[in-house]
Amino acid sequence: MNSITSEDKLRVRELRWEDMEDCVENYYSYYDELRDNEDLGLLLSAEKPSLATEVRWFAELYSAVLEQRALACVAVAGRKVVGMCEVRRRDTRPALFHTAILGIAIRRDFRGRGAGEMMLRWSLAKCAGRFETVYLTVFSTNTVAKRLYEKVGFRVCGIRPKAIKRGSRYFDEVEMAIELRSAKEQQREMNA
Numbered sequence: 001m002n003s004i005t006s007e008d009k010l011r012v013r014e015l016r017w018e019d020m021e022d023c024v025e026n027y028y029s030y031y032d033e034l035r036d037n038e039d040l041g042l043l044l045s046a047e048k049p050s051l052a053t054e055v056r057w058f059a060e061l062y063s064a065v066l067e068q069r070a071l072a073c074v075a076v077a078g079r080k081v082v083g084m085c086e087v088r089r090r091d092t093r094p095a096l097f098h099t100a101i102l103g104i105a106i107r108r109d110f111r112g113r114g115a116g117e118m119m120l121r122w123s124l125a126k127c128a129g130r131f132e133t134v135y136l137t138v139f140s141t142n143t144v145a146k147r148l149y150e151k152v153g154f155r156v157c158g159i160r161p162k163a164i165k166r167g168s169r170y171f172d173e174v175e176m177a178i179e180l181r182s183a184k185e186q187q188r189e190m191n192a
């Protein structure tokens with residue numbers, strides 16, 4: 001395991017196969033965080049998934065990246081992965097082929113240092129020409145995330161009232177979308 005300090009400079013790069021161990025460790029850390037941060041804006045299962053489940057999840061994500069059904073990047077501090085952003089094609093049905101869904105999370109100690117913005121900009125740049133609209137959902141209380149999404153160009157397109165219930169607390173779920181230039185538009189600009 002690589003040791004990290006919060007002083008390590010953060011950078012963003014494409015997801016690699018060898019990132020699995022760090023990604024799983026990060027994902028498990030959100031379960032620990034939820035115990036003392038009930039505002040954490042991630043939807044987690046009741047129990048930490050088994051390592052076998054996580055290995056399958058990672059392999060599926062990595063296959064999706066190789067097959068261009070998804071793209072994924074990581075934020076790295078030193079040599080350690082501390083966050084990930086993934087964008088997956090929503091559906092293979094032709095009418096939905098142009099849309100994708102984005103998810104992002106960074107380990108608690110590494111938030112607020114620009115990694116979120118870097119990963120979002122990296123991902124949206126790669127999405128252009130591949131997906132036309134990217135959607136995400138965010139807890140209405142997650143003001144840091146909402147502000148960041150707006151900063152990079154997402155706009156609110158819907159609200160599902162009380163869609164999330166954590167214990168006895170309800171959260172509205174906000175849906176946001178960003179429209180990117182289509183592949184045809186990009187091609188036209190390149191040929192101009």
Ligand SMILES: CC(C)(COP(=O)(O)OP(=O)(O)OC[C@H]1O[C@@H](n2cnc3c(N)ncnc32)[C@H](O)[C@@H]1OP(=O)(O)O)[C@@H](O)C(=O)NCCC(=O)NCCS
Binds near residue numbers: 138
């Ligand atoms: C949401 C999240 C991905 C944002 O990533 P991040 O690396 O913390 O964000 P950045 O450092 O790029 O900062 C983005 C903006 O939010 C602000 N910000 C970050 N942390 C903040 C905090 N604790 N309080 C107030 N503002 C904050 C930054 O100042 C920046 O705005 P600015 O550039 O206008 O000043 C990250 O906080 C996270 O993983 N949170 C937990 C999981 C989660 O909520 N995921 C999103 C699910 S929809």
